[in-house]
Amino acid sequence: MDLKLYKRLIRNLANYKGQVFLVLLTSVIVGVLSTTPVPLVKESLDKIFVEKDYFMLKMIPLILIGLYCVKGGLRYFLSCAIYKIGWELVAKIRLDLFMHIHKLPYGFFEKDTTGILMSRVVNDVDAMLLTLTKQVKDALQSAVMFAGLLFWVFYLKWDWALISIFVIPFALIPVITVARKLRHLGRRGQEILADINSTMLESFSGIKIVRAFGLEKLEEKKLDRHNQEFLQVMKKNVKYTELTSPLMEVLGVVAGSVVLWYGGSQVLSGEVTQGTFFAFILGMFMMYDPMRILFKTYTDVQKAIAASERVYSVLDQEPERLRDGKIQISGFKDRIEYKNVSFKYPTRDAMVLKNINLTIHKSDVLAIVGMSGAGKTTLVDLLFKFFIVTEGEILIDGQNINDCNSHSLRDHIALVTQETFLFNDTILANIRLGSPHATHEDILDAAKAAHVDSFIQHLDDGYDTMIGERGVKLSGGQRQRIAIARAILRNSPILVLDEATSALDSESEKLVQDALHRLMEHRTTFVIAHRLSTIKNADRIIVMEHGEIVGSGSHDELLAQCPQYQRCYEMQVMG
Template structure:
């Protein structure tokens, strides 16, 4: 028995104790009323029929009907209370789990699939909390009914009661084994359900790639394989849950058969009345109902435990301990400095950044170039404190960024990434996300600056157009411009553009470059780019390779030195010239 786990699960119920106590009180009354037919049957056969008491014959049916009317009313009220608490608990625990996940380190998201996290928030919490309240109500109600019926059995014939109950200890061991198997199967089922969520999420999110490469059969096969595995687990689950009922029913009938033979003999010999005999059999048959349900509750509770273990496995993870100071960054006045900064991800052993020294004066634009994996994006991520440096320090206005409050630090930063993320909401709300308190005039001004306003006016619903999941209804260039509008609206003094023009066609890039040049004025800007044509006008260009800064200078200076930057430049523009020559030859051939 995992008592600490039980304690934690029922700990969530503590705020609802007054309501729960009332529901339990009603359960006690309902359980007690459910046993009332036993003494009434004995009274009918031993008193009413033997004594021919017509008055009692009228009173007993009315009393029985009245009792069951009260039982029905109390059952309805207790169900309202129990299921109301159940849904409040589900919402509460989901909020807690969702909030906790948002405070976990970035490395957590590298290790866990989104589909698995969705499964834990939706399925596991639902199984854990709804089962707790529902099973608690059923356990108390059926427990009271069982105790009441046992009381009547021992009151009427204690020796018969002992004879009829002697077989029940025989089922305790098999039921315990079944419960352990159910818990293991429930773990497997929830894991497979998480895999199904991940498969669905990936397949539908990348539906364009799936169709373009004709991957539908593979995706369907992948889904079918996991789905079939889930089916097999659920079939085993049903097999073990349902075996308890016929087992208990058989043992119950065997016990009743013994009493029918032995008790019937005593009735024929005149040692026991007919009323006692019939009432005992009725109570015995009624007893198997709550006993069977209590064993099923015990089995089902194992499913709830499996869900709880998966939920608590997340809640027990330590939240990201971000060292914050008390300073508030109100604006940016002097410079940003990386001083001997080295960094490696918690899940990896090699350094991603190695002894970086860099100083960026206010209002300067610095471009960061290099091959994929050189550490360009990581350099900017450290400024936002998505991760903290492994060695060295980053300073803003001469103060270590860890001395500033995290919220005030990020309020002075704006980010546009190469992987544009838009919410499944209106164009207006996606821009407003940059600064929720912005006025209508400010939103439209930002949209115009990013050249969003013109294409929005051509849409049927204008700014009220819903962009679809991740902006699926917009083109790549439109999505990128929308993200830039969001950054413009934020109006932060420090701007990070991570491949901000990578998804734009030539015309869009020209429009956005104009907007970005205006935006970058009087702002300190980090421009991360592969396309060197976008960084030529930066005040300084740094070239990164294998996590180190290997070259620094302006565009012209770096071209003169014939280093790595010159190599990248020649590769890009040689390819471009070759393409241009080929096009010219083709056009010439077509003219001829």
């Protein structure tokens, strides 16, 4: 599993081959330069202090200054290059993940909250790539430096070198154990961060309800619970992460003490020069620093791997287009048919729709009524291919919509829902979403048809007014009229109105009903409504109950024949 993840992460660098080569080359040079104090110390002691070489006394300090100036410049270049690659990868993967999520089947969004998905796109991508690129930089420098110092200590005194590296196996076992724990903690930490994001997003989005019901304390407790969970995970994370450094220091001192005793006795007996001894001691203790960084890097990388698992678990989801049909719909000519359609949501066991048979001819207005939970919205959701039918088929002009391209299908349908969704942009931009290439005049005509212009004139910036997140600066009726204007601009042959006038006051409803009647002319329209007064003039009304059609006909026919419709009518008209 780890190897596959590493390969996938490395594949992201394919477009940076030239830069990666420079980074590798620079890392090698920096690593080599970091080892130069070892031979310089040997030469200083043997040549300057023993042999009284004044030329070397002048040269070695200059060489040392020059080497470290070069090393400093290269380290700066290396850091800039590696972080540039890292941030570019963050931007790319974040965009790829965002686009991929938009391509996933509609049912995917039932599994995770918006806050959790935002955490994947923001926190997990950051943790995956920024942590990884930093660790790659540290690992490259430390590995080359370790290899160079290892060469020098073996070159100076191979038997002492064997003693100095004897401690490495004793460090590996705890480091591997710590790495496993950090992988688990990293994964858990990212999950809790997602919960924190989700809690805050929900709380801020529902601020009116929070204030109205005095839920501030409850929301604080909810966030505090997640915060405390995150705090405990981070405390454990620090405890394990910081374990490697003191462990290596202790082991290094143990090995160094043995070499100091054994090597010192050889110096005193004249077998080894003082320069060799001090150069070896310096090289040995310098060697433990990159070794410590390598072990720490290995443990830190586990956090990036944990975040990678979460990111790739989304990227590996099969996009809708892979299961999509290829047929392009060029126009709507005759009829829409539901044939023996049954449906259950992927996350549930019970059937929501049961054996639906229904034919809607072009330009017909079909009204769908029923109590909440009867399956009315699900019936039209299937027409959009938000979900695939469990049994049966839906046909447009005799063509199964499963064989049709989803974008082509949805281009022929306009939607106005009960829960109006507007974006944090201008009124003009929100209407333009119905048809991105529409002219300014077309947008104004749609706005007038939906009676948007009647309240625009009271706004200081007119159509350029920013309406806030989800249109928070507008009233419910104003938001609904903008949504209707968007549907008018779309000019699709099929229209779906899901409680489209539910948020309007009596005056606004009269204006919008007039606009909708003009909009529905020569269009095939599905009207989902609770208020029966709004659908009396429909060509046909169907009554749904528990996912089944229990009545079909005109208003008068249903009043005479359908008990469920009679009950709805009596509840509304007679109180």
